Every structure is written in C-alpha cells, then in structure tokens.
Amino acid sequence: MPLKAVILIGGPQKGTRFRPLSFEVPKPLFPVAGVPMVQHHIEACAKVPGMKEILLMGFYQPHEALSRFLVSAQQEFKIPIRYLQEYAALGTGGGIYHFRDQILSGGAEAFFVLNADVCSEFPLQEMLEFWQQHGDMHSFVILGTTANRTQALNYGCIVANADTQEVQHYVEKPSTFVSEIINCGIYLFTPAIFQHIGEVFQRNQQELALEESSNGWQRAEVIRLEQDVFTALAGSGKLHVYKTDGFWSQIKSAGSAIYASRLYLNQYSKSHPERLAQNKPGGPVIRGNVYIHPTASIDNTAVLGPNVSIGEGVTVGAGVRVRESIVLHGASLHDHTCVLNTIVGWDSTIGRWARVEGTPSDPNPNDPYAKIDSETLFRDGRLTPSITILGCSVTIPAEVVILNSIVLPHKELSRSYKNQIIL
Numbered sequence: 001m002p003l004k005a006v007i008l009i010g011g012p013q014k015g016t017r018f019r020p021l022s023f024e025v026p027k028p029l030f031p032v033a034g035v036p037m038v039q040h041h042i043e044a045c046a047k048v049p050g051m052k053e054i055l056l057m058g059f060y061q062p063h064e065a066l067s068r069f070l071v072s073a074q075q076e077f078k079i080p081i082r083y084l085q086e087y088a089a090l091g092t093g094g095g096i097y098h099f100r101d102q103i104l105s106g107g108a109e110a111f112f113v114l115n116a117d118v119c120s121e122f123p124l125q126e127m128l129e130f131w132q133q134h135g136d137m138h139s140f141v142i143l144g145t146t147a148n149r150t151q152a153l154n155y156g157c158i159v160a161n162a163d164t165q166e167v168q169h170y171v172e173k174p175s176t177f178v179s180e181i182i183n184c185g186i187y188l189f190t191p192a193i194f195q196h197i198g199e200v201f202q203r204n205q206q207e208l209a210l211e212e213s214s215n216g217w218q219r220a221e222v223i224r225l226e227q228d229v230f231t232a233l234a235g236s237g238k239l240h241v242y243k244t245d246g247f248w249s250q251i252k253s254a255g256s257a258i259y260a261s262r263l264y265l266n267q268y269s270k271s272h273p274e275r276l277a278q279n280k281p282g283g284p285v286i287r288g289n290v291y292i293h294p295t296a297s298i299d300n301t302a303v304l305g306p307n308v309s310i311g312e313g314v315t316v317g318a319g320v321r322v323r324e325s326i327v328l329h330g331a332s333l334h335d336h337t338c339v340l341n342t343i344v345g346w347d348s349t350i351g352r353w354a355r356v357e358g359t360p361s362d363p364n365p366n367d368p369y370a371k372i373d374s375e376t377l378f379r380d381g382r383l384t385p386s387i388t389i390l391g392c393s394v395t396i397p398a399e400v401v402i403l404n405s406i407v408l409p410h411k412e413l414s415r416s417y418k419n420q421i422i423l
Contacts, residue, residue, distance in 0.1 A: 007038055012026070020392075032257055055099070113187045134165065142183055142186075148369045157183075171231070184248050302321070304323075311330075314331050317335035320337050329346055332349045333350050334354075351400070354399060358388035401416045
C-alpha cells in the first residue's frame, strides 16, 4: 500500500535548550552517532515497504546545509525527500493540516508522522502491522512506551484498554499521575485525521471571531496534535496505542545527545556493524562502541570509548583519552588531553594535557523504565552540573581543567573554569 512519512523538524526559535550547538547547524542536522539526527528517522522510513515519499516539515528558512543533506539523503536512500516550509510555527497538527494536499498527493493510504527530536528503534513496520490488525481507515496509532511514575508527568500520558489497546484517555503533561504509558511522538495516521484537525481549526476560528479584542497574534491555524486532537479522539475507538519495548529517548538538551548517541551506537552492532571502529594492530585502543569518521586522523596511542563519536577531519594526538563524548568535525585534541562527558564543537582546539570533563545526565541505570530528565540549566540559582559543551571554534589552552561548563562559540580561554557559562 502506498505510504508517506512526515518528519517534524521545528525551526530556529525551537531547539533553544540545544544551544550553543544549534547556532551553527539546524538541530535536526546535529550528528548523533556519526550521522545527522534526522537521518536515523529517514533510514527507518525508507525501509518500510511501500514508502513513496518522505516530507520534512518545519519553519527553517531554506538553508544550504539542509538542502545539501536532502540531496545526499535522496541519493543514499533512493526515495524522494522534500522540505516543506511553514510560514510560521503552526504546531504539530497545524503543519500537517496546512500541507495536507502535499501529503495526500499520489494517493497515500496512510502516513507516519515522526518528531525529529526523538531517538528510537522506530518500529514502523510493527506499527503498520498492528494497525492492519486493530484498525481501519478511520483509526490511528500512537507509539507508546513505559516510563516510571514520576517521569511520566513530563510526557503525554496514555490510558489504554489492556485487551484492545484502544486509547481511552490522553493527557499531555498531567499534574498528577495518570498512566505510565507515554507518547513517543511517532504516529501512524490515515487521511481521515484531517477531518479531526479540520474540526479543531473551525473551532479555533469561531473562538477567535468571538474574541474580537484579541491582539491578533493568535492564529486559528496553530494546532497541537497532542492537546487539541488526541485528547478529543481518546475514548472514541479511533485511537490505538502500540507499545514498544525498544529503546526510546527525547533529544531536548545537548546532554541528551550523548545518551542518544549511546543508544544508536548500541544498535549499530546489529544494524550497521561497519560504522563501529574495531581494534586493529597499530591503531588506537577502542573500548566499547565507537564511531570514527574515515577522514579523522587518530594517533595509535589514543584510547577511545565507550560511547564516542569522532567527526570528519578530527585530529586526535598521542595519549589522548576520550570517553562518553561527541567530537565534531575539524576539532583537534592535542597530545595527552582527557575528554569525558563532553561535546567538542566544530573546529575547536584542546591544548595538550588539558582535561575537559562534564557530569553525565543519564537516566537511572537501575530502573529499566527511567527516561532522561530534561534538566533546567539552573537550579537554586546555581548552574546544574551537566555535560561540558564547547561551541564552535573554541580554544582551550594547555594544562587547564574545564569542568561542567558551557563555552559559547569563538572563545579563546586562558585559564581553568568550573560550573560556568562562558559568554
């Protein structure tokens, strides 16, 4: 059956928690486990039989990096991929409603909608089979997963019938406990969804017409799938949840990118063993899962891993130790530097014998259902210890320690820092 996929990539006002990394590159193109974040989504969609086209939707201005990425992804996955630009931020439902003709063109019988800022195994084929067994042309599927009771409050919570998996109740970020099944931000819709979004649009228009005094910034077109559509559909028999046991995480803050990178690198041992570096005689020591771009130059006395990805053209000197980190293209780690729980920005330099270290914000490893907390930057007026981030073109001198700090782009540091944002 003809299918399409829509990936919601947001826009420049979004992804603020991802700064300073989203200054240089749109967040969806940030490399996670060696490839741009949305490439994982595109790859999963391209594998589904019957997939005719993949649409990226957001409100980024046409962007050279985005266009280059789309051209190379189309060649790699042999499937049409287009970017549809919203004229403003229209919410998760407003965008697909605005471009409904584009989504339905070519007679797609069903389409996936995926949020770009999640990392997942993307069990799209399983969702499709589940829908064929449980649903019809007027019903839809949400991908759900289990969270623990306290963290479930940070997500959309789903109460479903245990036998039929029919959604009876949906609440976005409830204030008290509702359910430990949470919304993964991955959906399977049929064209019938547009009727439901259209009803919300009409209702919004009527409400705005009544409030003539409103100051004009509210738009009837801004529609949130979760709060406006799912809440209304719950209990109508038209919404089902497919629960996955596979990995899933949000990528909201830069810290969660390192965790997402770990999840994807783990998956590579099954899906892309060729992307994982191996220990070779005369090569660097590799511990656990490590991705190294073919153009990187790495001294054979360096020790890398676990959970490290090294980008294009990176130089790693003698005796360097890197663990739980992402090193972006063009960065240079001089001899004997130590880099732990850090994202090293594009073209940054770390001087010899320097130590750059952060504090991981990983979920509780003893709780199988724990999710990553999207930490606030500050707590009780102090910077929360988190991973260290060096923006692009940052220079760290030799023999200093940078601990739990965020360094904005184009800074040349002259001393050690700890628990600071260096502006």
